[in-house]
Amino acid sequence: MTISRHLERFHGLPVHDFGEPGEEGELPGAADVAWRLAVEEWESEESWPELFARFAAAVDLTRVRALVIGTWGESYENSPEPVREALVKERERLGGLRALFLGDITFEECEISWIVQEDVTPLLTAFPALEEFGVRGGTSLAFPALAHPALRRLTIETGGVDAAVIRGVAASDLPALEHLDLWLGSSWYEANTTVEDLAPFLDGGRWPRLTHLALHNSEIQDDIAAALATAPVVARLRSLDLSMGTLSDTGAAALLAGQPLTHLTRLDLHHHYLTEEMQERVRAALAPAGVEVDLSEPETADEDGDRYVAVAE
Structure with missing residues (x-):
């Protein structure tokens, strides 16, 4: 699996590309779309x-509510520091963001494992009213623990993420968080998260509003499933996502032998x-309890018995 298409909707809004110089065309209302800003990678x-x-002049x-940032140039060599x-410089005028x-970047622009990131928490700190934040790319990504009062949805998409990022998320004070989506990735691309690193997500003691948990695209998907079998957080979830990995x-079997899952509306195992x-x-x-179960995309281990995550390179 590769990421071959840009986001089409974000934060409930259609994504609108702000064109190249002279190609902007007739612009929609500032608050009516999620604006996609990108420069050519070469x-x-x-x-x-x-x-x-x-963009700021036009x-x-x-009134801007949502921004989608695509390539910022040679994204495989340079961090999004200019972004x-x-x-941050315009944080006051962007008060409605x-x-x-x-990092809305396709594989043709830059493979996910090559996208260079940085410490993204200054963006969250600069925008305390931000409700949704997503980032794609794990190279040099950092997420030290922070407090953010408004964040409801957090997505981190990688082909391999360092456990320090996961531990930083786990230690963060996010009282409004409802939706957490983590792509843990492959050890080929520096993924090294353990079940112990995930314990703060599983014990149910943090983030009382969390109803959707995705711990997926992982080589330790069996271990995660076994831990979730007895994890207190499961009782409050409406949807659980263990897809894209090596389940x-x-x-x-461990998941089915554990606590009931029949309260879920959806279980994603694709x-x-x-x-x-x-x-x-x-x-x-x-299924008899009305749980929507996604078992699409069944895979087969290779001749050496190896199994692979859906998104790595």
Whole structure:
């Protein structure tokens, strides 16, 4: 699996590309869309700061609700520091900003494992009213623990993320958080998260509003499933996502043998390594209770018995 398409909707809004110089066309209302800002990854006619200055001159920043940031140039070599500096500089005029996605980049522009990031928490600190934040790319990504009063949705998409990022998220004070989506990735790309690192997500003592938990795209999917079998947080969830990883019959059996899952509205297991017999066991246990179960994209281990996550490089 590769990321081949840009976001089409974000924060409940259609994504609108702010065009290249002279190609902006008729612009929608500032608050009516999620604005996508990107410069060409090679030989762009303008730098990202120049793009943002042109955007700020054409669109009323005080009414912008959502921003989607695409390539900021050679994203495989350079961090999004110019993006951060431009946004933080305009934080007062961007006081209505409620959603930000950093790194809406397809594989043709830059493979997910090559996208260079940085410490993204200054963006959250600069926008205390932000309700949704997403970031794609794990190289040099940092997320030291912080407090944020308004954040409801947090997404971190990587082909491999350092456990320090996960521990930083786990230690953060996010009282409004409802939706957490973490792509843990492959050890080929520096993924090293353990179940112990995930314990603060699982014990149910933090984030009382959390109703959706995605711990997926992981090589330790069986271990995560086994831990969730007795994790207190599960009782408060409405949806659980263990997709895109290396889940096998071992993990699925542990999950079914644990606490009831029939209160869930959705269990996402797509891209898995379950046998047909285990898939039927999962359906039989949950479908009669009305749980929507996604068991699409069944995979088969290779001749050496190796299993792979859906998104790595």
